[in-house]
Amino acid sequence: xxxxxxxxxxxxxAFQASDTTRASREAFTxxxxxxxxxxxxxxxxxxxxxxxYPTQCAxxxxxxxxxxxxxxxxxxxGQAEAQEAADLAVxxxxxxxxxxxxxxxxx
Numbered sequence: 001x002x003x004x005x006x007x008x009x010x011x012x013x014a015f016q017a018s019d020t021t022r023a024s025r026e027a028f029t030x031x032x033x034x035x036x037x038x039x040x041x042x043x044x045x046x047x048x049x050x051x052x053y054p055t056q057c058a059x060x061x062x063x064x065x066x067x068x069x070x071x072x073x074x075x076x077x078g079q080a081e082a083q084e085a086a087d088l089a090v091x092x093x094x095x096x097x098x099x100x101x102x103x104x105x106x107x
Contacts, residue, residue, distance in 0.1 A: 020071045024064040025093075031057035032097040040104045049101055053094075065090055 035056045039049050065086040072082035 020074075021064065021067040021089075024060070024067040025089075028057060028060040028064040028090075029093055029097075031060045032093060036097045036101045039101055044101075046102065046105060049098075053098060053101075061090055064093075 035053070039052075044052075068086035068089050069079075069082045072085055073079060077085070
């Protein structure tokens with residue numbers, strides 16, 4: 001029982017160490033989080049948020065997207081599939097944070 005638990009912990013640690021997208025993903029999501037929190041604090045309207053949000057964190061987004069593509073192509077995934085996976089990862093992060101903003105608005 002203890003050895004199986006230890007094996008699971010070691011495999012999780014190995015996965016985290018080999019996650020080549022982690023730093024860029026965390027930088028991207030931290031940037032989005034900061035923008036959303038500042039937007040909430042400044043009582044930004046949904047319209048203002050929607051017009052500004054797509055241009056926020058462009059450099060971090062590009063770095064994260066490139067990291068996902070590198071990781072996937074290194075795993076012998078085709079370029080088109082890797083690009084699609086990267087686009088979906090970016091979209092998921094952006095949708096998550098835009099929903100956080102929308103949930104903060106008064107009903």
